[in-house]
Amino acid sequence: MKIGIIGCGNMASSIAHSIKQSLEPQLFCYDIDLDKAHMFSRVYGATKVDSEMEIVNNSNIIIIAVKPKDIFDVLEKIKDGISEKIIVSIAAGISISKIKEVVGGKKIVRVMPNINISVQKGVMGICFSEEVTADEKEKILNLFKSMGEVIATDEKHMDAITALFGSGPAFVAHFIESCADAAVKLGFSRQESLNLILTLFEGTVVNMKNNMLTTQQVKDMVTSPGGTTIEGLVEFERRAVKGAIIDGILKAYERAKNIL
Numbered sequence: 708m709k710i711g712i713i714g715c716g717n718m719a720s721s722i723a724h725s726i727k728q729s730l731e732p733q734l735f736c737y738d739i740d741l742d743k744a745h746m747f748s749r750v751y752g753a754t755k756v757d758s759e760m761e762i763v764n765n766s767n768i769i770i771i772a773v774k775p776k777d778i779f780d781v782l783e784k785i786k787d788g789i790s791e792k793i794i795v796s797i798a799a800g801i802s803i804s805k806i807k808e809v810v811g812g813k814k815i816v817r818v819m820p821n822i823n824i825s826v827q828k829g830v831m832g833i834c835f836s837e838e839v840t841a842d843e844k845e846k847i848l849n850l851f852k853s854m855g856e857v858i859a860t861d862e863k864h865m866d867a868i869t870a871l872f873g874s875g876p877a878f879v880a881h882f883i884e885s886c887a888d889a890a891v892k893l894g895f896s897r898q899e900s901l902n903l904i905l906t907l908f909e910g911t912v913v914n915m916k917n918n919m920l921t922t923q924q925v926k927d928m929v930t931s932p933g934g935t936t937i938e939g940l941v942e943f944e945r946r947a948v949k950g951a952i953i954d955g956i957l958k959a960y961e962r963a964k965n966i967l
């Protein structure tokens with residue numbers, strides 16, 4: 708499989724790291740920032756090329772991993788070389804129809820991954836343009852299934868997937884950080900706090916998954932009548948923490964719908 712990556716930033720690195728764990732693709736890379744491309748090629752064993760079009764010429768699957776504001780510039784540069792090749796866009800909020808406005812009726816895949824793909828624990832949404840054949844869909848789905856859980860979906864759900872799972876690692880990190888700050892406030896060192904809070908999150912997730920516990924069951928098991936936990940939960944409710952988290956995710960969703 709020959710995979711070309713345009714844009715060697717955060718997501719491209721997560722994708723390359725993940726692919727290298729389970730598959731043996733031939734990787735090609737290009738970035739407008741030559742140092743980034745150089746570093747990427749060294750870290751992931753990719754062949755660095757000198758233009759967007761060279762990526763297209765060398766690959767069957769072309770992953771465009773630039774910011775939404777830059778994607779149309781890239782599409783303009785590659786549109787004449789695409790032919791039957793598969794274009795994969797991971798740009799937030801950019802629809803297949805917007806991409807087609809530049810490149811025409813080509814084989815387009817829209818993917819919304821998250822950074823957790825680098826440890827094969829991603830949750831990602833995938834949808835296809837009608838030009839992509841059943842065999843090609845299977846090939847692309849298998850590629851991304853090697854990086855985590857794939858939701859093959861109608862495009863109308865992609866903005867919600869962006870807000871929930873694309874942005875999700877940052878939201879979870881924000882909650883982890885809040886807990887770690889509390890630990891520092893209570894006298895633990897910063898490093899110790901982070902390690903312990905990570906174990907708290909990991910332990911809660913594994914416990915819930917292994918024992919098929921609902922959130923309510925966990926809360927009931929932990930919350931003694933008149934005890935300590937209920938004091939914390941009541942304060943979270945008084946400050947509408949849950950509402951704030953839901954509103955934050957909905958803000959991200961609105962932004963995904965209006966990214967440009």
Ligand SMILES: NC(=O)C1=CN([C@@H]2O[C@H](COP(=O)(O)OP(=O)(O)OC[C@H]3O[C@@H](n4cnc5c(N)ncnc54)[C@H](OP(=O)(O)O)[C@@H]3O)[C@@H](O)[C@H]2O)C=CC1
Binds near residue numbers: 777
């Ligand atoms: N970060 C995340 O968690 C997620 C991001 N995404 C999507 O992934 C895409 C990439 O995001 P991310 O990796 O964070 O972004 P980065 O800024 O880390 O990486 C993008 C890279 O592309 C480069 N670039 C810009 N224009 C071109 C061009 N014409 N040709 C080649 N390279 C170019 C940028 O260079 P320079 O910096 O010099 O402009 C930069 O190095 C975005 O569209 C985003 O919506 C999706 C899911 C999750």
Ligand SMILES: O=C(O)[C@@H]1CCC=N1
Binds near residue numbers: 799869873874
């Ligand atoms: O913040 C962003 O725009 C991108 C899309 C999803 C995660 N990061």
